[in-house]
Amino acid sequence: MASTERTTSGHPHGAAATQHLRAQVEGFVRNRVVPRERVLDAGGPEAGGALSELRRLARSEGLWALALPAELGGGGLTLAAYAEIAEAEGASDHGPTALGSAPLLDVRMLARHGGPRVRELYLERLVAGEIRSCYAMTEPDVPGTDPFLTVTQAEQRPDGNWSITGRKWFTSGAADADLVTVLARTDGTAGDRDGLSLLLVPTASPGFRVGRELPLFGAGGQWEIELDRVTVPGDHMIGERGQALAVAGERLQLGRTLRSLRWLGQAQRAFDLMCERAVVRTGSRGPLAGHQLVQQHVFDALLALRTTRPLVHEAVALLDAGRDAHTEVGLAKVAAARTLQQVTDAAIQIHGAAGLGPDTALPALFRTGRAARILDGPDELHITSVARRILRTYERNPVTPR
Ligand SMILES: Cc1cc2nc3c(=O)[nH]c(=O)nc-3n(C[C@H](O)[C@H](O)[C@H](O)COP(=O)(O)OP(=O)(O)OC[C@H]3O[C@@H](n4cnc5c(N)ncnc54)[C@H](O)[C@@H]3O)c2cc1C
Numbered sequence: 001m002a003s004t005e006r007t008t009s010g011h012p013h014g015a016a017a018t019q020h021l022r023a024q025v026e027g028f029v030r031n032r033v034v035p036r037e038r039v040l041d042a043g044g045p046e047a048g049g050a051l052s053e054l055r056r057l058a059r060s061e062g063l064w065a066l067a068l069p070a071e072l073g074g075g076g077l078t079l080a081a082y083a084e085i086a087e088a089e090g091a092s093d094h095g096p097t098a099l100g101s102a103p104l105l106d107v108r109m110l111a112r113h114g115g116p117r118v119r120e121l122y123l124e125r126l127v128a129g130e131i132r133s134c135y136a137m138t139e140p141d142v143p144g145t146d147p148f149l150t151v152t153q154a155e156q157r158p159d160g161n162w163s164i165t166g167r168k169w170f171t172s173g174a175a176d177a178d179l180v181t182v183l184a185r186t187d188g189t190a191g192d193r194d195g196l197s198l199l200l201v202p203t204a205s206p207g208f209r210v211g212r213e214l215p216l217f218g219a220g221g222q223w224e225i226e227l228d229r230v231t232v233p234g235d236h237m238i239g240e241r242g243q244a245l246a247v248a249g250e251r252l253q254l255g256r257t258l259r260s261l262r263w264l265g266q267a268q269r270a271f272d273l274m275c276e277r278a279v280v281r282t283g284s285r286g287p288l289a290g291h292q293l294v295q296q297h298v299f300d301a302l303l304a305l306r307t308t309r310p311l312v313h314e315a316v317a318l319l320d321a322g323r324d325a326h327t328e329v330g331l332a333k334v335a336a337a338r339t340l341q342q343v344t345d346a347a348i349q350i351h352g353a354a355g356l357g358p359d360t361a362l363p364a365l366f367r368t369g370r371a372a373r374i375l376d377g378p379d380e381l382h383i384t385s386v387a388r389r390i391l392r393t394y395e396r397n398p399v400t401p402r
Pocket residue numbers: 134135136137138142143144145146169170171172216222371374375376377378380381384
């Protein structure tokens with residue numbers, strides 16, 4: 001029998017306890033979040049009301065912020081334990097926000113790299129869901145894949161405060177955020193490989209403006225933001241001056257892994273919809289499930305799911321152990337994004353026109369799968385980075401006998 005420990009928040013740890021929590025989260029997402037997805041997707045005041053109600057329910061059912069540190073009011077699960085739950089939570093794009101896990105990356109970043117004032121002002125409120133945060137690296141006028149070209153500029157004034165000017169886009173959740181972490185050049189000139197820093201900007205600051213919304217295949221949530229000489233206190237720098245990419249890299253590694261878990265949850269949901277449709281949709285020759293070409297879709301989708309899941313959990317295990325996981329995170333991210341796109345595409349095919357229409361979650365799942373191949377670094381970046389790493393090991397050790 002698995003051993004069981006308790007965290008200070010009262011959430012039991014251990015394999016059986018994690019399975020129990022996973023079942024509870026699965027039920028919460030299926031019965032409470034999924035029925036409200038259409039309202040939440042549409043945004044606006046109705047979505048805000050639905051989200052508040054879901055968050056209230058999550059708290060009352062003991063499922064709030066499971067992965068966030070117990071000393072800040074979260075559930076205190078380890079990364080390995082949360083990984084068992086994240087797939088179920090992420091089966092809906094709205095799961096992490098409804099269940100209070102969405103700020104995990106920001107909370108970990110601020111706890112590790114924020115100064116005492118930042119930690120005191122914001123951490124507990126982020127975990128409690130009283131304030132929200134977002135993250136702004138990508139800019140409209142330079143390739144996001146080349147952060148050294150960042151145009152946004154921060155200048156330090158004699159009083160120690162920073163003045164930030166620039167534009168960002170595809171800043172997820174910016175319209176509802178109270179805080180945004182901004183990547184800005186503090187030293188050197190565009191193209192330099194150092195001189196970039198991260199600054200935490202309260203969105204209520206004068207000169208901060210949320211601009212256009214950038215609907216993604218019709219869905220909201222992505223925004224342009226503008227900073228016009230926004231003043232930020234000197235102690236709102238995150239990490240050391242000029243060390244932004246080390247902090248961002250650490251954050252991205254975990255972020256890509258968490259997203260991969262959530263994409264697996266969504267791919268599994270598309271797979272379930274596909275199989276259910278195949279067995280009930282019946283023509284004069286019997287159910288769709290009887291056609292070998294339909295069975296091919298089922299096999300290929302299952303193979304994609306079953307081969308991707310261990311890759312993602314391998315990345316989790318390495319990150320949890322504090323070990324280098326660049327290769328494993330790269331493999332996991334590309335595999336999970338491809339799997340989500342492949343499985344939702346197959347599920348849409350088996351549904352026929354219904355798969356493109358408004359009656360299933362498939363269009364939304366497909367949209368996430370398509371975006372997955374670009375956000376947090378497009379496929380090409382991970383493919384070349386992993387391949388280069390592997391090839392370097394052969395340059396160092398050409399030992400295979402001919
Ligand atoms: C849904 C969504 C949410 C996002 N949320 C955020 C957010 O919250 N905060 C944020 O800062 N950003 C966010 N982004 C932006 C995202 O991180 C960038 O889109 C991504 O890093 C790629 O940058 P880019 O769009 O500027 O593409 P570019 O850098 O212009 O690249 C375009 C294409 O060129 C090709 N390419 C680029 N480099 C290489 C290479 N080395 N080798 C081969 N081909 C290459 C690839 O096909 C790539 O897709 C989000 C994007 C999406 C779609």
